[in-house]
Amino acid sequence: MMKAIETKDLTKIYGGHLKAVDALNIDVEEGEIYGLLGPNGAGKTTTIKMLTTSTPPTSGTAKVAGYDIIRESLKVRREIGVVPQDLTADEDLKGYENLMMVSQFYDIPTAKARETIERLLGLVDLKEAADRYVRGYSGGMRKRLELIIGLVHDPKILFLDEPTLGLDVTTRSQMWDYVRQIQEKLNVTIILTSHYLEEVDALADRISIIDHGKVLVTGTSNELKAKLKGDIIQMTFRTQGDEDTIKKYPNFIEIKDNGPNSVRMKVQNSDEELPDIIKYISENKLAVTKMTVQKPSLDEVFLEYTGKDIRVEESPGDFRKTMFNMRRVRK
Numbered sequence: 001m002m003k004a005i006e007t008k009d010l011t012k013i014y015g016g017h018l019k020a021v022d023a024l025n026i027d028v029e030e031g032e033i034y035g036l037l038g039p040n041g042a043g044k045t046t047t048i049k050m051l052t053t054s055t056p057p058t059s060g061t062a063k064v065a066g067y068d069i070i071r072e073s074l075k076v077r078r079e080i081g082v083v084p085q086d087l088t089a090d091e092d093l094k095g096y097e098n099l100m101m102v103s104q105f106y107d108i109p110t111a112k113a114r115e116t117i118e119r120l121l122g123l124v125d126l127k128e129a130a131d132r133y134v135r136g137y138s139g140g141m142r143k144r145l146e147l148i149i150g151l152v153h154d155p156k157i158l159f160l161d162e163p164t165l166g167l168d169v170t171t172r173s174q175m176w177d178y179v180r181q182i183q184e185k186l187n188v189t190i191i192l193t194s195h196y197l198e199e200v201d202a203l204a205d206r207i208s209i210i211d212h213g214k215v216l217v218t219g220t221s222n223e224l225k226a227k228l229k230g231d232i233i234q235m236t237f238r239t240q241g242d243e244d245t246i247k248k249y250p251n252f253i254e255i256k257d258n259g260p261n262s263v264r265m266k267v268q269n270s271d272e273e274l275p276d277i278i279k280y281i282s283e284n285k286l287a288v289t290k291m292t293v294q295k296p297s298l299d300e301v302f303l304e305y306t307g308k309d310i311r312v313e314e315s316p317g318d319f320r321k322t323m324f325n326m327r328r329v330r331k
């Protein structure tokens with residue numbers, strides 16, 4: 001089967017030295033949702049820009065929908081829809097007018113455009129709002145409109161650059177439902193970027209973690225989690241010294257002190273090990289005041305591969321950047 005997207009050592013160097021994308025190799029299967037996960041500045045948007053032919057690579061190649069992004073860029077453009085990181089809808093137009101304008105840009109006959117737009121509005125629950133000015137839309141409505149603007153010409157592949165940036169948690173998870181609906185009902189291949197772990201975990205069939213323009217690891221979210229060995233058990237004891245006793249339990253694969261009277265341990269499989277650990281606690285009369293068991297999450301996968309916590313990248317700086325981007329587009 002043809003791949004929806006295939007890149008070969010795709011590279012972008014800005015200003016002669018800044019390697020924004022560094023010999024990137026990914027393949028995206030037809031019909032899948034593929035997630036590029038990485039912190040600010042990882043090279044996600046630059047990758048999308050090259051794949052959507054809005055900026056040429058410095059070196060390397062890529063095929064999108066079977067066409068070369070450099071030699072056949074016009075053919076590529078016909079097959080793809082793009083929802084950029086910055087908002088693009090015209091605030092001084094109504095939702096419907098925005099969609100119609102883009103349809104005209106693609107030379108879609110009016111009757112066909114009307115039909116498609118109706119369907120798309122229905123898919124993202126914007127029928128009621130279609131005749132209102134975009135400036136009055138909430139953040140979530142606005143993102144939903146952006147999403148379907150990328151779909152009016154019936155593309156095979158949809159690029160979503162940070163589809164939920166700047167939305168609150170609830171609105172974000174609603175947006176995930178809409179993205180899934182669209183993938184199922186319209187049968188498009190979707191490639192999305194995000195710096196939210198929960199987002200790629202919830203949406204993507206496969207994920208590449210990227211940082212400094214390089215792919216660090218690729219797999220399904222379960223595969224990535226499985227690469228981390230062990231479940232984490234944390235225990236706190238009432239009596240000092242108890243933590244030394246628990247450390248002697250034979251099957252821990254990793255042990256770390258974790259504050260006063262508290263230890264953090266890893267076991268291969270907590271489901272199998274817990275009954276024995278509890279027996280050990282009781283036999284040794286250890287006074288446990290707190291105990292938590294944690295299966296590996298994508299957060300830890302990220303930490304493991306990038307050496308930093310992705311949440312650090314989501315701090316106020318990022319929020320300011322988001323606001324800045326929004327203002328810039330509104331002007």
Ligand SMILES: Nc1ncnc2c1ncn2[C@@H]1O[C@H](COP(=O)(O)OP(=O)(O)OP(=O)(O)O)[C@@H](O)[C@H]1O
Pocket residue numbers: 014015018019020038039040041042043044045046047085195
């Ligand atoms: N037009 C440009 N000129 C020069 N440098 C650029 C340009 N666009 C991006 N960069 C730099 O390239 C690197 C990758 O940027 P890019 O926007 O691709 O990252 P990103 O992963 O999309 O980040 P974010 O999460 O902030 O959207 C960054 O260091 C950025 O500053």
Ligand SMILES: [Mg+2]
Pocket residue numbers: 044045046085161162
């Ligand atoms: Mg970006």
